[in-house]
Amino acid sequence: MDSLEKRSVAALAAVYAMRMLGLFMVLPVFVLLGQDLVGATPALLGFAIGAYGLSQALLQIPFGMLSDRIGRKRLIHFGLALFAVGSLLAGLSEHVYGVIAGRVLQGAGAIASVLMALLSDLTREENRTQAMATVGLSIGVAFAVSLFLGPMLGELAGLPGLFYLTAGLALAGMALVQWWVPTPARETVHPDAQPASRQLKRVLTDGRLLRLDFGIFALHLVLTALFLVVPVTLQDKAGLPSGHHWWVYLSVMALGFIAMVPFIIIGEKKRLMKPVLCGAVAMLTFSCLLLLVSPPTLPVLWGTLFLFFMAFNLLEATLPSLISKESPAGAKGTAMGVYSTSQFLGAFVGGAVGGVLVERIGDAAPFQMMLVVLTLWLLAALTMRAPSHTKSFVVQLRSSGDDSEGGIDQALRQLPGVDDVTILSGSRTAYLKVDQQAFDAKALDGLAFVKQ
Template sequence: MSSGKMTAIERRAVISLSSIMGLRMIGLFMVLPVFALYAQRLPGATPLKMGLAMGIYGLFQALFQIPFGALSDRFGRKPVILLGLLIFAIGSFIAGIAHSMFFLIIGRALQGAGAVGSTILAMMADLTREESRTKSMAIAGMSIGFSFSLAMLLGPLLTKWLAVNQLFLLAVLFSLCAISVLYFSVPTPVSVRWHRDAEPELKSFFKLLVFPELAKLNGGIFILHAIFTASFVVIPINLYHFAGLPANKQWLLYLPTLLAAFIISLFCVGMAERKQQLKPYFVSGIIALAIAEIALWLTPGNRLLTALGLSLFFFGFSLLEAFLPSLISRTAPADRKGTALGIYSCSQFLGIFAGGVLGGWLYGQFGFTGVYLFCTLAALFWLILALLMQPPRFLVTHMLRLPAHRWDTIAAKLQLIPGVVEIVFVAEDSTAYLKLERGAAQHPDFIRLKEQLQSNN
């Protein structure tokens, strides 16, 4: 069997689980572009409560994702994913029928409490071999990115036919569809175990939290999502009051700007990878974000310049959102990638919460200027962090299963292969975690060694 080719069961598992993540993502984010216009009309609405309602799901997502993962290790993946999807559906229903800010905040909190993203990735790890793991996680990441872009377009478009509160009820339907996929399409794992490359390890959590290069990246994803959420406290209101676009027509602006941003960011990601010049493109994404905030701030009544600002905003966000998980994987120690990605996810969700609350408060105190100025300064601060960041090495991770008694012999052979940068052996997993330069996995000695280990296993 070719080590790089997925089996039929692996393909089915990855596609099905990615679909579940996508359905949940669409249900969660399609309301975001029109949320502020809807929330400000509810009884008891204030800018601060509006921002809290927008961002509170991030806080609960950060709080519950690791406990859900631990529960799934003990009680099984499917029951825990089912529980999370049901909590998400209940939260969506409460938000959909809410007639006050209090119940909207409760509903959004429950949407976040159904934090099964890490559990879905753990189940994907259960159902795929180590040699297919990188590809399966990449597919999951692409499905998340595509679902997010689709959600940002669907929300404003669907408001031509549906009221905003009905978008929450549509999210209930998406959650039920995800449950049906879970039980009728996703294979049941033969065994459930903890995966070092996909799940966090609490004992190394603090050590990686203060790891300097990872801290810069985690600070970056926190700032990115704080900027994004704070911006969407005011962007829909801005488009309504100054550009003359009601909620059901804002898709006319989102569609071309999202498409342009998606195409350009995809091209830039490809160029960065081919030229191995990731840092200049990464920095350009932050600069685009800062310019976008200034353009949206200073030209609210000009549709053309607003469209340009939105294009730059979505371009910068898409580019940085694509680069950051890859940078985390390349920077983290080979045997602690799951923990590093867990901290990254927590930082992302806490950024959503902070952006919502700060954006709402700033809008209430200082209007549009306060929010856009905050976002601009946050982007410039991040730019300084990024300029201090070490250019990343273009490394790939690899895992080898081998018995403990052969470790010394295998390690000696691996160290002789050009391009092998880091080797960590974890005895309790009987697994070697490697970081390799590109091309090292195709070196004849490496291929020969892998074939020997596979034949012995």
């Protein structure tokens, strides 16, 4: 990357990370600190935890499409402003309904796909995968940091303090976008980075993608439901004060991350992604079963949470890669939009339904719900076809020539290793899905319609 690309990637990754940090910091402490809110019940607290996911799920794809019309930076500023206002509303509210409204507003700033589109505008095609991987890494780091930073800051500043800090992070993000992120000379549609309405039907009818979408739905349902019960269990049954929960989350997340790395390498290098995926889902299911039936002592809880977060980290890292590989050529942005919608919808359902179950049945009920959902996911994973090992490849076509799009499509599909082809009408761009081991880019040199 050149200096401008590095600056753009660093700034946008920071904006993404600060936003996710603000959303997730309250997760490990909300049930404990939210009990002091007026009108608080387990059901309403669960709804408040997951409320951001509902507005995120509803607005994720529309925001991505809207950015082509009104401009990337303008929409990002609007989304971050909504996020800041929602955070302030939640911090100032003494009633649980005010906090719910604030969380809904936080989620309404659904700018993830807009940030990715701006990132694509500011990076060259050959550097885009590296840029998006950097943003993905920043999200993972922000999530891990939020789980131990939340309990530490919650002890010092309380629930309002966490929301005020989140508002400050949103304002800092707006400043970064305004003064540090360059304004692109041209904003174009990037099928590999943002949703497109014409691709939605194709993505929503692909059985392989739907299985992965259900997977991320289940993963974040389970994560949100977990934090309805585990913080209370650590405090009331294991005898660990809430201000000390941070070291539990820090240790299980850090060690879980280290433990999952070899499985990622094995899955990618040995082309064993399906066994790795199924094993991780099975481990996640087993850890939820242990949380349901094991004695709630601190050593047992720590060991169970280690298994949970080892599997969680592995799945969180694996699923986006699988979506990228399984998505049709030229439709990765749309596939990722549906994937993200499923993720946030899972967070909403996990919080809302889990809270109702705690209130009406008891603390064991969310774990039973988690086991049912994870069992369904395990069955879906076991019966899915082994994932492909393809990557996206973009070919620029000559603006002149007598070749029809049909003829170009057929010629490209005949190349060794080409799995799928999509040609955007009028853009003179072809999106290919290629097997990395069988495809040789030099084969394109002999095609007259390919721009050298």
